[in-house]
Amino acid sequence: MPLSKQQISTLISLVVNSTPDSLSCDDCLVNVAEFAETELMGTSLCESMLKVKQHLNNCPCCNDEYQSLLEALRSLNN
Amino acid sequence: MYSTESQSMSSNPYQWVEKLKSESHREEAVGKLRVILMGGLKGAFFRRGQNDAFCEDVCQESLIRVMKNIDSFEGRSKFTTWAISIAIRVGISELRRRHHKDVSLDAITSGNDMKIELAITEDDVSGNAIDQRAILETLSNLIENQLTEKQRTVVRALLGGMPVEEIARRTNSNRNAVYKLFHDAKQRLKSGFENSNFSLSDIESVFA
Numbered sequence: 001m002p003l004s005k006q007q008i009s010t011l012i013s014l015v016v017n018s019t020p021d022s023l024s025c026d027d028c029l030v031n032v033a034e035f036a037e038t039e040l041m042g043t044s045l046c047e048s049m050l051k052v053k054q055h056l057n058n059c060p061c062c063n064d065e066y067q068s069l070l071e072a073l074r075s076l077n078n
Numbered sequence: 079m080y081s082t083e084s085q086s087m088s089s090n091p092y093q094w095v096e097k098l099k100s101e102s103h104r105e106e107a108v109g110k111l112r113v114i115l116m117g118g119l120k121g122a123f124f125r126r127g128q129n130d131a132f133c134e135d136v137c138q139e140s141l142i143r144v145m146k147n148i149d150s151f152e153g154r155s156k157f158t159t160w161a162i163s164i165a166i167r168v169g170i171s172e173l174r175r176r177h178h179k180d181v182s183l184d185a186i187t188s189g190n191d192m193k194i195e196l197a198i199t200e201d202d203v204s205g206n207a208i209d210q211r212a213i214l215e216t217l218s219n220l221i222e223n224q225l226t227e228k229q230r231t232v233v234r235a236l237l238g239g240m241p242v243e244e245i246a247r248r249t250n251s252n253r254n255a256v257y258k259l260f261h262d263a264k265q266r267l268k269s270g271f272e273n274s275n276f277s278l279s280d281i282e283s284v285f286a
Contacts, residue, residue, distance in 0.1 A: 007237040009285045015271065016282045018264035033155035033163040034224055036191035046104070053275070058264075061242045068122040069166045073159065075121020076114065 023055040028062045036069050094157035094233055099174055100223035108141060111161060118162040123169055130153055136172060174241045183248040209284050213276055218271035229263035232256055 002012070021030075036050040038045060045053060056063045097107035119133040119140075144161045151160055221230060235245045246256045272280060 003237060008217075009234070011237060011267075012213075012217070012281060012285045015212055015264050015267040015280045016247050018261070018268050020265070021261055022224050024125060025257050029163065030150075030152075031154075033159040036163070037155050037159055048259050058261060059242070060236075061253075061257075065163075065166050068126075070172060071119030071125060072122040072166060076117050076158075076162075 008041050018058060019054055019056045021051075021055050023061055024060060025055075028055045028059070032062070032066055032069065035058075036066065036073060040070070040073060041072055091151070091153045091157040095151060098145065098148060111144070111158070112137060114158050119165055119169060122166060123173075126173065128173075129148075132169075134167060134173075136169040136196075139172075140168045143168060152195060171243060174244055175247075176242045177196060178240060181240065181244075182243065183231075183240070193213050193245060209276070209280070216271065216274050216276070217267070219283070220267050224266045224270050225263050226259075228267075229259050232259045233263050235280055236260060 029067050031048065031052045033050050035045075035056075038049055094107065094111070097103040100107075115137045116186055119136055120130075123133055125137070140161070143164050145162070151157060166267070192277070221233075231249075232245060236242070242256045242260065243253045245251075246253050249256070268278070271278060
């Protein structure tokens with residue numbers, strides 16, 4: 001089955017915006033709590049947190065989980 | 079949502095660890111952690127159409143995972159944030175499993191020896207017609223010549239909407255390995271484009 005126009009556009013966007021990523025999804029999970037707190041406090045990201053950010057930009061699954069983590073933390077803070 | 083005592087425990091994240099590992103304090107600490115996890119899970123999953131029962135199930139499974147992995151907590155965040163991050167992954171993994179339980183990998187990557195075909199028709203090449211056709215042909219060649227069969231399968235499945243961990247479940251692999259296949263595939267395709275006659279910004283603008 002050929003790719004649809006939408007799938008082609010998605011693939012091209014993912015490819016063009018892909019950046020080097022040294023983390024695995026499990027590495028991301030180990031660090032994502034610290035990353036979320038850093039982001040919510042608005043403080044600058046250290047090198048290890050920048051790697052988490054790069055992974056989240058590259059991995060739709062981890063990014064989906066991260067957005068839900070932010071929702072969970074915001075609901076608790078409210 | 080956070081109680082005063084829980085906030086106090088958050089200032090020293092290892093207090094949670096000590097209490098959860100202490101026989102005399104464990105039950106009380108688990109109870110407090112359960113309340114916090116439920117608050118976070120409801121905040122995250124009610125928006126996704128889930129109910130109390132779903133959050134209860136996820137919370138129970140998450141408490142087991144937290145206790146099992148408690149020695150891996152490094153104290154770089156609040157303990158509760160760390161625990162909620164685990165609970166969120168448990169919950170979303172369950173949603174993904176339910177959503178895709180009746181979908182086979184073959185159905186998404188069906189036929190044609192797992193090759194990715196690009197539908198290039200006259201209708202698709204209006205506007206920047208020549209560039210678009212040339213880019214699609216370049217992409218098609220890169221997919222065929224630069225990617226392994228496993229990479230093509232993963233790319234096809236992800237574009238079909240199947241999450242990484244569900245692909246891993248169906249291929250007896252793991253999430254890290256499937257993600258790496260996908261990421262390496264993207265990097266190979268990007269490198270191929272960079273070595274072609276098109277700039278990345280031109281490619282993106284043609285398909286925006």
